[in-house]
Amino acid sequence: MNLGPAEVILILVAVLLIFGPKKLPELGKSLGQGIREFRRGTQGIREDLEASLKDEPKAAARSEAEPQAKAAAPAPALEAEAAQK
Numbered sequence: 722m723n724l725g726p727a728e729v730i731l732i733l734v735a736v737l738l739i740f741g742p743k744k745l746p747e748l749g750k751s752l753g754q755g756i757r758e759f760r761r762g763t764q765g766i767r768e769d770l771e772a773s774l775k776d777e778p779k780a781a782a783r784s785e786a787e788p789q790a791k792a793a794a795p796a797p798a799l800e801a802e803a804a805q806k
Contacts, residue, residue, distance in 0.1 A: 724732075740748055 736748070737745060
């Protein structure tokens with residue numbers, strides 16, 4: 722979606738005719754605030770996603786290590802039986 726200079730001028734003229742010269746600064750300010758809020762929201766989502774992707778390998782390594790540690794540790798009942806003999 723490439724807009725050339727002619728299309729941009731046509732859009733600006735249409736906006737000027739629809740909203741009028743008095744409302745144009747207010748419209749620009751509102752549009753700028755909306756774009757700013759949208760960028761903040763997308764940046765926050767991006768940061769959350771990157772943080773969860775960084776934490777995911779650590780959590781996967783921990784979950785893989787837990788079953789191995791449980792399998793390596795002798796059961797308490799077996800230790801008690803060995804102590805009685």
